[in-house]
Amino acid sequence: MLNPLPRLKETPSQTGGPYVHIGLTPNFAGIAGVYDTDPGATMLTPETKGQRITIAGRLIDGSGAPLTDAVVEIWQADADGRYAGAMSHAANAGPAFLGWGRQPSNGEGIFSFETIKPGPVPGPDGKPMAPHVVLWIVARGINIGLQTRLYFADEAEANGTDYVLTRIPDIRRRASLIAPRDDSGPVPRYMLDIHLQGDRETVFFDV
Amino acid sequence: MTGLMLPGEDGALYPRDRSWHPPGLTPGYKSSTFRAPKHALLSLGATASELSGPTFGHSLINPLDNDLIRNFSQDGSEAIGQRLIIYGQVLDENARAVPNTLVEFWQANAGGRYRHKREAYLAPLDPNFGGCGRAITDANGFYSFRTIKPGAYPWPNGGNDWRPAHIHFSVFGHAFAQRLITQMYFEGDPMIWQCPIVGSVPDKAGIEQLIARLDRHNTTPMDALAYRFDIVLRGRRSTMFENKLEGN
């Protein structure tokens, strides 16, 4: 078959609603005892190789208010730029690091992941993409999950040639995906403000 | 967590048909007003970062994870409500089964009340109902769980909006770009057609895709009715006649 047309329609998305924490992070929502831990709450094991970092973000809506009812998932490569899991040409990461995490936003709209810095992954042009993390954001009022990326401010050279960043037509908007580094804590912390609307609206992707 | 590649499906994802999904801004659903990006989404096509995705072993799942009637029981008693079996097949757009993928679900109790500290509806909590569960699809893409029928509930949107009975679903697939959250409704419920959130889906045929069908054949006699809800995730082209995606 040469490029067969899809036979079925994708199931339409619906908002995760105001209580998405019940379904995806029930222990955080106060529903204890159903799952031992919330899925994706911990990304690291002692065997995980790579530089420990914190990735954090603050979700802000078009009125300037924090999103306190969101769930954020991240998906990333390991320190050598390999993905765990399925259906990837780059899928060879070791079992010590799944590369997937899930966190609720808190009362200030902030989410936070303890993870490792990912290595560079080959882009569609065969050149390495700058180290990055893929983000997926769901909440009340979001009709279909928002997909974006987080890049690292201390990778300025790689960011300057990254396959995705360089394809954002408005150069000023590229900065919306690049998280500044904060070294005041025990591990480097990269914190990004994610604006759903407004002058500083984050770049979201149709992937 | 082992890699899983379906034969013949390692090409690009079909572009998402955004006209089949709700647009970001749907004024009838007021919460979308400040939460819908105003810029157009940037289309780039998926890279290795979106074509890969996490897979979860069956070891994640405890025996009661797909039994919402008992998985929050405080004293051995079962949740109150009309007993249901919800089951279905996860497929992709090529109508191929999606095996070994995580499906999560959450819902209100029989009175329409969620177990959440911000929930303000006066319907009572059921001490033996938590409202969340999960399953991993089998080799043929099937999931199933046991629960009680959720009640309809009012919500602050318009002056007197009510949600039809529904169950929230989260599905992974095998590529992170397949990630989907949706809601399931019950066949024959007239409130489906009055709901602003349902109405965010542009096409009536799309809404029909969200409605589970009563399946008398699979009911458990003297115990539970069955509803079938199939879920379709994005599909991928075959690379048989295509250039490689990466490294070419």
Ligand SMILES: [Fe+3]
């Ligand atoms: Fe709901």
